[in-house]
Amino acid sequence: KNEVEQSPQNLTAQEGEFITINCSYSVGISALHWLQQHPGGGIVSLFMLSSGKKKHGRLIATINIQEKHSSLHITASHPRDSAVYICAVQTSGSRLTFGEGTQLTVNP
Amino acid sequence: NAGVTQTPKFRILKIGQSMTLQCAQDMNHNYMYWYRQDPGMGLKLIYYSVGAGITDKGEVPNGYNVSRSTTEDFPLRLELAAPSQTSVYFCAARGIGDYGYTFGSGTRLTVV
Numbered sequence: 697k698n699e700v701e702q703s704p705q706n707l708t709a710q711e712g713e714f715i716t717i718n719c720s721y722s723v724g725i726s727a728l729h730w731l732q733q734h735p736g737g738g739i740v741s742l743f744m745l746s747s748g749k750k751k752h753g754r755l756i757a758t759i760n761i762q763e764k765h766s767s768l769h770i771t772a773s774h775p776r777d778s779a780v781y782i783c784a785v786q787t788s789g790s791r792l793t794f795g796e797g798t799q800l801t802v803n804p
Numbered sequence: 805n806a807g808v809t810q811t812p813k814f815r816i817l818k819i820g821q822s823m824t825l826q827c828a829q830d831m832n833h834n835y836m837y838w839y840r841q842d843p844g845m846g847l848k849l850i851y852y853s854v855g856a857g858i859t860d861k862g863e864v865p866n867g868y869n870v871s872r873s874t875t876e877d878f879p880l881r882l883e884l885a886a887p888s889q890t891s892v893y894f895c896a897a898r899g900i901g902d903y904g905y906t907f908g909s910g911t912r913l914t915v916v
Contacts, residue, residue, distance in 0.1 A: 698846075700846070729904060737892065738907070738909050739894060739896075739907040739910075740907070741904030741905050741906065741907070742904075743904070744904045782846070782847075784847075790835050790852075790854065791852065791862065792837075792847075792849065793846075794846035794847045795846055796844065796845060797846065
């Protein structure tokens with residue numbers, strides 16, 4: 697069993713829909729990261745969380761440390777949100793362990 | 805700001821050849837990392853560095869070497885390339901404190 701599990705693996709939505717991607721982890725962490733990988737391959741850091749909730753534009757990330765679970769929400773989704781979303785947990789020594797990613801496709 | 809710059813973007817190597825993947829950052833970040841990404845798999849840590857002169861192995865270090873003589877540069881050396889090293893390689897950097905990671909644009913390496 698992977699230390700970081702994401703669900704769903706693939707997600708197709710219609711433009712305007714509210715989207716949720718989930719991440720569960722099994723190890724102790726100092727922080728959790730959400731990353732976005734564009735179709736061209738570049739990786740961008742979206743959020744770094746150690747507790748509670750963060751919001752940036754239409755993106756919201758939450759974490760529940762007790763339940764070892766995080767969610768990434770996208771409100772009013774748009775085709776340009778189509779990408780792979782990656783959850784990664786930061787453990788000791790500043791190392792990251794990555795989930796396998798969620799492929800999101802938003803259709804117009 | 806350039807952030808993290810990786811070169812080359814693409815490379816084809818023959819089995820047994822060697823090469824160095826370059827990574828440079830202009831953010832004065834202490835932490836630097838090399839990851840590989842295989843199709844359908846999460847990124848795997850190859851090597852990392854917490855500062856100039858200090859490097860350590862990650863999950864999949866075999867077949868690779870690194871050095872960190874300056875804060876800015878963190879090259880990854882492949883000796884005796886093998887087909888199993890066909891992958892996309894990402895370099896990343898992070899500062900101390902509440903900073904996210906900054907990734908380079910990646911190097912797509914094929915070993916034939």
